[in-house]
Every structure is written in C-alpha cells, then in structure tokens.
Amino acid sequence: MKLYYSPGACSLSPHIALLEAGLPYELVKVDVRAKKLENGDDYLKINPKGQVPALGLDSGEVVTEGPVIVQMIADRAAATKNLAPARDTVERYKLQEWLNFITTELHKNFSPLFQPAIPDEAKTFFRDRLMGKFKYIDSQLAGRDYLMGKQFTVADGYLYTMLRWADGHKMDLSGFPNLMAYKARVAARPKVQEAVAKEAQKAA
Known part of the structure; x- marks a missing residue:
C-alpha cells in the first residue's frame, strides 16, 4: 500500500x-x-x-x-x-460516530484557520466553536483512557492529529484536564x- x-x-x-x-x-x-x-x-x-x-x-x-x-x-x-470494533456491532457504529464528529466538528472548523485571506474576526468565531467541541470531548473522556474506553482505536489517531493542530494554532486547552491527560497518553504511544x-x- x-x-x-x-x-x-x-x-x-x-x-x-x-x-x-x-x-x-x-x-x-x-x-x-x-x-x-x-x-x-x-x-x-x-x-x-x-x-x-x-x-x-x-x-x-x-x-x-x-x-x-x-x-x-x-x-x-x-x-x-484491535483498532476498531467488529463490523455490524453497536460499538463499530459508535466508532463511526466519533470519526464523523472529528471530521465534521473539528477538522472542518479548523480549515478556515489555515486560510490567510479569512479575517481575524471570522477566525475567532471558528476558534470559539472549536473550544466548545473540545469541551464536549473533555466531558466524554471522563473515566476513559481513549475515546472508546480502554482500547486505542483509529479514532484516537485522528483526534490526536486535531490536538496537534490546536497546538499549532496556540489554542489553550489547559482547562480540559481529561483531554490533556488523553493527549499525553496518546503521544506516549511508540x-x-x-x-x-x-x-x-x-x-x-
């Protein structure tokens, strides 16, 4: 491949x-x-x-x-x-739910931040939207090692990529302790x- x-x-x-x-x-x-x-x-x-x-x-x-x-x-x-739950299981659809959330609510809201032509006021709007999405994820990570629980899945690699983007745009996520612990956990994987x-x- x-x-x-x-x-x-x-x-x-x-x-x-x-x-x-x-x-x-x-x-x-x-x-x-x-x-x-x-x-x-x-x-x-x-x-x-x-x-x-x-x-x-x-x-x-x-x-x-x-x-x-x-x-x-x-x-x-x-x-x-075990990077994804088995096909046709509820857990697999939950994984797809996370993948869809990351691609539509995080990934696409980051897109304007990479465009020099977009005014700063508009970028502030999208940054605020992203912070709201990260707040939601932080709440969902309470008591979990990864998005699906104890098991690392392909959704975690995607979310980690978005967290690296947040770093690149100097977004302060320190107020989200579950998310910060999660980020460190994923970053430590060889x-x-x-x-x-x-x-x-x-x-x-």
Whole structure:
C-alpha cells in the first residue's frame, strides 16, 4: 500500500493507523499546494480531489477520505490488532460516530484557520466553536483512557492529529484536564511517536 501524505496534515491519522496495525506501506509525500509528488508527477492523476490522505492499494485502486481509510486499515489488521470494533456491532457504529464528529466538528472548523485571506474576526468565531467541541470531548473522556474506553482505536489517531493542530494554532486547552491527560497518553504511544518522527524527518 502507498499512503499519500503531507507533513502536518490530517494524513498523520492513517499514518498512525498503519504503524499501529503493523501493515507494510510506502510513504509518498505530496505537495498539496502544487498538487505534485516529490518526483514531479501530477497528484491529481492519483487523487482528483487533490487532497491528502489517499491510500493506494496493491490492486491499483485508490481510497480517499481519512475516516474511511482508517477503518479499512483497521479491518485489514483485525486478526492481530484491535483498532476498531467488529463490523455490524453497536460499538463499530459508535466508532463511526466519533470519526464523523472529528471530521465534521473539528477538522472542518479548523480549515478556515489555515486560510490567510479569512479575517481575524471570522477566525475567532471558528476558534470559539472549536473550544466548545473540545469541551464536549473533555466531558466524554471522563473515566476513559481513549475515546472508546480502554482500547486505542483509529479514532484516537485522528483526534490526536486535531490536538496537534490546536497546538499549532496556540489554542489553550489547559482547562480540559481529561483531554490533556488523553493527549499525553496518546503521544506516549511508540507508534504515534514513530509516525510523528517519520513525517518530521521527511519535512526537513
């Protein structure tokens, strides 16, 4: 498999998932502004959306959209890892609920903060919305190690990526003790550290 990624982007989430799953993969860096690969190839020929992540399968097919990709990764490692509850269970739908919440309520509210053309007043609005979403997550993490309870899942890699974005935008989450403890717990995982280190090395 090939993971098309950009350092610092949301593609960190499936990168973490691949390492946690122990699946073989090739890391392919994408310049999302120029829509080019490192070798100069046109990324739009691989993913016409022009965004990361994208996962190139050995069959030649390409799967896009982070919440879908991470579930595919979890399912491919289901025999040896427990990165997602079994299909067709209530717990699996709960995982999808978290993935949908992160992608719509966190990820998309961060998007305007990356746009230089958007006025500061508008960015303040989105920052305040994000703080409200983080407050909700903090309440849900009470008594839990991870979003689904005691077990790390692919949703945790996605939320951790959003928390790194919050750091990048200097958002003060210190008032959310459950969330801060959670962030430290996820950051301490060896495979999470490996993903972050690999992308930092590639970005240098």
